Amino acid sequence: MSADAPTQTTLGVAGVGAYVPRLYLPASAYREAWGKGGAPGVERVAVADADEDTLTMATEAGRRALRAAGVDAGDIDHLALATTTPPNDEEECAVRLASLLGVDPSVPTRQFGGSTRAGAVALAATSEATQNVGDGASSPRLVVVADSPRGAPESDEAAGAGAGAAALVIAEDGPLAIDAVGEFGDPAPGTRFRRYGSAETESIGVTQYERDAYTRAVAGAVEALGIDTTELNPDAVALTAPDGKLPYRAAGALGVEPARIAAGTVVSRTGDTGVAGPFLGLAAALDSESDTAGDASSGESPASSVLLVGYGGGAGATALALGTEATDADSAASSVVPVEAVLGGDVELSYAEALRRRGTITGGEPAGGGAYVSVPTWKRTIPQRHRLVAGACKECEALAFPPEGACADCGSLAGYDDVTLPGTGTVEAATAIGQGGAPPEFVEQQQRAGSFPVAVVAFDGPGGEGGEADDRTVSAPAQVVHSPAGTPAIGDRVEAVTRRIYEQEGVVRYGFKVVPTAARR
């Protein structure tokens, strides 16, 4: 191909991130509590912590995908978010995600929902998007999928409800090319739906009807790819997985071995993750790390071709054929696409603890009211809350957080230049706030998750830890999440993560907390 000729580029996956909460509820705990089996084929379900939701999980998955792909958020040209369970039914969730990740405000954001098919729809739409994208630079795009479905406590949906998020960086010549997209829809009402205003997914429970609707839609979308499955021959098939049995019922109709479906399915370890299911399956299939292997036995070679199908109750499906030119020999040892994912939980909950974490049995905001930080006041601090934007004094260059008022070091009122902190830091002072010791706006969090450590953290300046040329630090207070030892020790290293801080007037305020570096995964 000559350098002058117009180039025909193909979009492909250039990096994968996946996030599953560390808390999990084993199926045995559900059986013990209810005296009946849980969701078929589900051994454990991931449970979002009290301060996690689809937006915080999406943020974590997005950051992981960007790191895996080696792409700066500021270079992303298109952002798509899919979720059936956004924090609010109506509101620009994708815009907040863009802010949390550091994606430029002028970048188009697209939000998808309405059914668990939405993740695959978001990927298909991203691969087809041309507007404002592809200006000749590498033009990476980011697709983020996150869900945390709920069901009525006694329902099969609740028994299988998990939580998780994944993200794909899509770039020109990404190693895992998006070769084809196929779609299929055929009305099958009652198969999986959520009523207006309800948080609980349900189905009418007509087993064979629901299985047929699933199989028909999935097979129809794959057929619409226009590629024969024997030619497609995917190493892994990643399907929407409401439970651990349904995906395998499509094997016959798709003409693939159940083992290929197992290689792209993680539902047995995460529970139903809605739109995120096939993407977590994709992450598992692409990663050779044993921890992230799919329901197939670990140690398989990473997949070099994946058939990803999103299914939504009602019913419709979108299929994407993903493949690489690499030979089996090339890909046998290492992943064709960089993946940053940890899919297994490491903190087991009892059934009662899981209900507390989900807020099923806790009381909401207390009568005493909370500290009133007005929403406009909060809005002014979003660069600090979302992205740790500190200031460097224009006079003495000392760091300030938040960057406002007189410089604490030199007293100058000259103002500050923005400096984005890397998010790593060192504990300077720490305690743990026991239940009953928190201000009222944190009572709900304590009811859900118990006591929490709080630290004053000396955040590293732009030079990083002990930067030789720049060893400035700046202190800020932060809650500590996942501190296995309880109160962290002074001197412990920590890293910032995005969590829900609190909710007031129906507005969730997102900000940073820290996780001990030693406990980070």
Place this chain on the structure above:
Amino acid sequence: MRDVYIVGAGQSAYGAFPDESYRSLFAGAFEEAMASAGGVEAADIDEAVVGSLGVGGRQLGLSGPAVTEHIGLHGVPCSRIENACAASGYAVRQAVQAVKSGMADVVLAGGYEVMTDMSGDVGKYWLGVSGETEWERLTGTTFAGVYAQMASAYVDAYDASPDHFSKVAVKNHANGAKNPKAHLGFECSLDDARNAPVVADPLNLYHCCPTSDGAAAVLVASEDVASACDDAVRVAGVGAASDHVGLFQRDSYTTIESSERAATAAYEMAGLGPDDVDFAEVHDCFAIAELLAYEDLGFCERGHAPELVDSGATELGGDLPVNPSGGLKSKGHPIGATGAGQVVEAFKQLTGRAGDRQVAGANVGLTHNVGGSGGAAVVHVLEGGAL
């Protein structure tokens, strides 16, 4: 500028009083103050300055005139000072300035708070309003958490342990048991203090003061007025200072810089130093705060407060008794009343009225009142037998 004296002082009992209002509590304190001041009538009072955090929000504005009206000082100019837990320490300072300037000859300074008649959540709301709200409080901390962070840094930096916090509690309870006005006027053993439930690691329940209802009143007067009174305590020195409201904004978590600055100014004005002090009422909202006060007020070198408490010097019979009243820990902490209440104790000590807890030979006393975790601090050096 002319000398200023405390010519009378009184306080309500501190505790939980569902039958009292902030105004009736203040009336009780005022009555005791007037009774202690032979030679001054209510009609002599030119002005009133009172401190309060907000009495649970029921009278956020104009609670000052509401109390002066209630005690019959109708028409007397009254202003309320809000500086969190240092509100009425600052009210006393304001009264001293008014008299020194010559604008007033007799000023009533005091404070009041009602904190026990609200539900737990409402109480916790009010306990947190003086912290740095946007960042510090929104990590889920109230003051117990912030002082616990200071304690963690102190234990990390120096040869100190939670046992030193427990010893402060034992000492202050021993003193408070001798104070009929104390909220928690009982003795506690070291084991009681060691084994209390954790509030905010490393602080347990005995390392934290209670929240109390109460009021305190102090009559501040010119030398001319004081010379005609039965008793007068000279305000030898006053110092006050502010600092960053949020702990994370400060250079050090093991000093309260505003305390140090306030003490330096008060000593300088008095022409006295820490060695001249016979006893001190310090702001022990949490046990770590008393240890920090020892160092910030110059009673010992940095890092040596644990030694000082181990030595017994700050006990009632020691070289430098600290918190003979029982302190905030045992006497109680009705936020707006606390600073003036410390001056009430100093007046009693310096005029030989402190009963079982009298510090023998007390001639110079120091009061130390802190707002929040150190955003404001005020120190008075008071001298007895001067007239």
